[in-house]
Amino acid sequence: MDRGGIDHAGVGRAWIDGRPATLDAAAAEAGRLLADSRLPVIAGLGTDVAGARAAIALAERLGGAVDHMHAGQLLRDLDIVREARVMLTTPNEARVRADTVLLVGPDLSVAWPDLAPRLLDAPMGHEVVDGARHVFALCPGRSPVKRARETIEAIGRNAGELPDVLAALRARLAGRPVGKLSVSAKRLDALATALQAARFGVVVWSSASLDALSIEMLCGLVADLNARTRFSGLPLAPADNAAGVLQVCGWMTGFPMRTGFGRGSSEHDPWRFDAVRMVESGEADCALWISAYRSAPPPWTRKLPTIVLGAVDVDASNASHVHIAVGRPSIDHDAVEYLAATGTLAAIVASKKNDSLSVADAIGRIAAHLRPDDRPC
Amino acid sequence: MLTCIQSGRVIDPANRRDEVGDVWMHDGRIVDAPQGAKADQTFDATGKIVMAGAIDIHSHIAGANENMGRLMRPEMHHPGHEAAPVPFPFSDAVSSTFATGCRYAEMGFTFVVEPAVAPRQALQAHLELADIPIIDKATLAVLGNDDFLLDLMRKRESPDAVRNYVAWTLATSRSLGIKVVNPGGAAAFKANARAFGLDDIVPFYGVSSRAIVKALQRAVHELGVPHPLHVHCNNLGLAGNVDTALATIAAAEGLPLHLAHLQFYGYGREGECGFSSAGARLAEAVNGAKSVTVDVGQVMFGDTVTISSDVLRQFNARQQARPRKWAIIEGDGNGGGIVPYRYRADDFYNAVQWAVGLELFLLIDDPWRVFFTTDHPNGAPFTAYPDIFALLMSHELRAQWISSLPAAAMEVTTLASIRREYTFNEIATMTRAAPAKLFGLSDRGHLGAGAVADIAVYENDNDRAKMFRSAALVFKGGDLVVRDGNITQYRFGRALTVRPGQDRAIERRLADYYDARYGLRHDFMKVPDNALGRPDPFELVPCAD
Known part of the structure; x- marks a missing residue:
């Protein structure tokens, strides 16, 4: 799978409302959107183990919910x-x-x-x-x-x-x-x-x-x-490291994806925390959509403040308010992910290592802009 | 910073200390009382008990099988109170890695060993351990049903080859020791065997379970790995299986050998149900076999999930699942089985099991050789530990429990006749000093100068369960992590490992093996430091020369 003409120098770029922005400005704007949100949902979750750990920790900190694009299948x-x-x-x-x-x-x-x-x-x-x-x-x-x-x-x-x-x-x-x-x-x-x-x-x-x-x-x-x-x-196993993210969610929360943290501790409900339902019903008022393996778009139709961490930086001007381009796990950066050949988590050395941002890096930069919170994240 | 815990009763069996006094620490280590220096910070422990942080040598807290257990039982995860914000992330997410670290720390535990990691699942196990806050941890790598080892033995290769393979496995899986689980039994099950004993032969490979134990015991010993081979015997849970345990103890032949969760092998065939306690016989055998150590695997009544790499045993136990769901996983070596279970106080068999565990604790006379476990979560969740401490320390409390259990069950055990009560010193030996010795840790399990400042301070409450459930103070590496039973901060400990020397030729051979058999690079199971997301995630424990 090649990047279809997107050159690596573009990785690490960011946009706000479709206009190019510095990474810091985009992370700050993402932090503001999430902090202002009453119920954010972190969805897609097409990411490696480090990205999943960061995303789930962020959802817990924000009192939001986590879902994966293949959770229904899983x-x-x-x-x-x-x-x-x-x-x-x-x-x-x-x-x-x-x-x-x-x-x-x-x-x-x-x-x-x-x-x-x-x-x-x-x-x-x-x-x-x-x-x-x-x-x-x-x-x-x-x-x-x-x-x-x-x-x-x-x-x-x-x-x-x-x-x-x-x-x-x-x-x-x-x-x-x-x-x-x-x-x-x-x-x-x-x-x-x-x-x-x-x-x-x-x-x-x-x-x-x-x-x-x-x-x-x-x-x-x-x-x-x-x-x-x-x-x-x-x-x-489904694509987009669904089985790997399932393992992470299991050990961190005790539950699979479609788990929410809005009432303090982890609660799992495959219906309540279905990201598409949360967005379409208006329950979720902000979305962080993660698709680092490929540029899968969010599967909902309603407009809401959206932050995208995406593998390919095209279409940045469309649905998302903040778009940060991230590297593909195990291609652009080293990653731990579920390996279909072995059925285990494995540490993979990047095949085309470059300085692109990982999902965990991007979430770390966004989290740095959240309001002071003495909880470790 | 110089810190002093003042005027507590300091119980430190490794240094033969049991007196009212002070414990000093500086930069994360225990130090001798400095002459004339003034502490920057003091904690008053007057009337309290001061011990080193406790060590759990066998508790299934991480890995793919454990995670399957979490995912299988969403109904168990309700925290037991109305949802409310928690002070630390995921600290109330029942059975999560985060809650695991918190619950252990609250009881004064500072180091826990996950005893069953398939080498090919080592990365996941270490990732889970990396998300267990506060405590230090370690893994034991499981060998003994894997084709590579069995094939070495089939071809009658030299002990050197086995030794090099064991060394490579320890280094690759970043483990602190080696465990064998129903040696040969999982491999035999793949060939459709439904029972497997110590002298049964693994189909195709032509080696006995006994030969596997002996080969691994020897390799671990010769490599100078401090922890002896950790054995989960054949025939777990079956009536009459005390014979298997006795034969395995005899097979130690004077070399170090650790038998895990011995309670599950303490069963005779006496009585009307053909099921009775053989705890007394087993304890006598352990008392006589000085090179053998054991942990108990105490059963307590309630809901749990049994999680074991003994896939054959779990398959045979699947019909006892409560609730009625289970998972059997045919792994590359051992695999595993996850079977929910409910130990009931009104059940004859469960009551006998409960009694056998206590008989072993009370009849094995050397607290340096019997270790405190429930085989979490197989006999009971580790959160039941405080109640077990209370039972060990009070004959009267045991008598109360016995009076409420099925009389027929109590008739086939000797428990009611045992008057022994554990002292604080014996508790501290069994849960601190002895485990540190068992893993070759010179700087843990005691309160002498140079030790890591892992310290638990308890109220001296006559309600021993209450006392051990929530420590008054816990320090991990000198950091205050628990006050009045509540977590005060997250910090992340390290995983302890050994790395005995190996002949490099084994690397080449394994590369060829994985390529030919699986079409894979042999390093797919590696556990690099930078994959774990925590700074400095490992600590190396030296092997003997």
Whole structure:
């Protein structure tokens, strides 16, 4: 991903109401907007771990709320953890051990472009007796994942059928009869038999394209399979370091994103602290929008005082009152972020290191302009 | 600045001191009483108890598994009072890193060890520790179910190779020691084993759990790492598992070995339910095995979340989840399981567990070798510590509790017959002097000149739980951080680490291994200082030559 002609000398520049400004003036104006706000929301949160720590600390100090642009998607996976049961594995363990992989739903190679090379086509570990890997795709839609050499057997086509097919598959695994479906009973039973024959199976899905009940059904199916054999789940993480920010929010506040601090201590409510709802309803009267990985615009339509910390400094004249251009984590500056290949937080050395501002730096400059407050931030 | 804590009862077992007197500090360190000098600041401790800051050697406070536990249970996070502004950021966010530091400091704890960090998750664990205010902290790195080690053993490679790998792991994960959790059990579970004992063989690798323990024990010892291998034995929580614990104690063979949360292995098969306390037998074995140290893992009644790298045990415990939700994570080495649980005072099994823990505390006669833990949060949250101190210090209080618990459960333990009461000196030994020795820390856990000025001052209240719940004064590195049980300032401590020497060849070998097996650079798990966002985040503890 290149910056599309934006030269690095531009990084670190800032604008107020569309006019170029010094960084100090922009930070001061941002500080004034936030300090004057009754209920600010810090949203987007497309940033590295340091940026997330700074943003969440700022929200706490201001009595505001935090949300992430992919929180809705993240919470669909997390809701299963909070309300049911999950068996999960890491990308590494899936790579070396999975003799059977069930890809569920469409667009998985969009969610993880390296899915085929890192997992499906990768060599298995020496501890795996039979090195053959069987891959099935459930309702893959029109752009299915492809393997380099072998084919992937597709069962069901449209994503719309997925809830029914999943329920039928789980029923067949439990030995129960199912009604008529677009997928034949014979194919369904053959898949059930293949899953039961796995030594270490892995189910891969992306909550971008699955509803919460389908994910719960899938996790139930994995739990059922473990009565006899070993099976585990590998949910693919959303972009913009959503999984990394989730970890930070978890340890700092005890909660995922969509958490507010207006009443003193942390409160989590996926509806109340949905940034779009807060803005559109008029509850939030100031927004700090962070998108350091790419220039995603805020997803709301109502106008309100807005500060943008954005990866690319175009469109600075539009919606935002203050715009500060920041570097891209792990490209323009060193960063800790969630790594899809390992499923862990990792410290990444910048690939094109320059002197661009990080989100944490920018928030530090803004916070310096807040009213005196003896709390450490 | 010269500061004096005046006229308290100073209890400092490491220096054999128990007397009314003063404690002086200067620039963050304890100093001898200076001749003729006048203190810049004095604190009157008349009638109060003065001890070094307490040390918790085994408490799950950071890392990916712990964070999953937080995220799994939003219903537990209500602070228990009406929302109101808090004096310090996130200090009331129940289970958050910030609240963790505050609650520990309020009780007079100044150093806590997170005992189960998968090396590949070390960066996250250290980031979380960096957001725990006030106290110092450290991690133990978990090995023993990882393919690299098991493969070294499968190929019968020399102890040198194991030793170099252990040294590299300690350095890379910035840890203070090595832990092994159900050695081989997680690897066997991946191959669909559902039970795993000390002499069971890990499929494919052909090594026994015992052999893994012995190889790691030897490596840690030969590297001169102060903390002995920290062992979470096989068969945790099962009736009759005292045999596993006894066999593991015997396997120490005179070399240092630490057995974690021994309470969870103190179960026999006597009585109508086939479940009984074997606490007395286990304590006797510990008393006889002088190279062995243990911590208790006391159970207290209430809601908690069990969080363990023993993925096999957690999988087998999933049906006991209360509320009924759980997560099992198949990790690269151990992985983990998060299973909410409710210990009930009217439950026969839970009451036996409670009694076993206290039997171990009271029947192990050497407070230098038995350590105070609840295996937080597995036996109870660490905030239950003050109630446990009270139970240890009062036979009468124990008798009250016993009278309210199921009689059938009390019949299969010896607890009611034990009259021992811990003294302040023994409490200070168990929670200060001994833990510092266990980790090779010469400047912590005591109040002698040169020690870090980590000091807790308590009211000498007959209600011991009240006394230990909120310290009158706590100093961390000479800074006053708690007054009358309330936090007075945030400051950030450091993570203590060891870095024994290693042969550089292991680096090359690991690079090849990670490339071939995972298609990754082997340094993806590194923990650079500048990633943690705090100045000077680490402190190095020397290894023996």
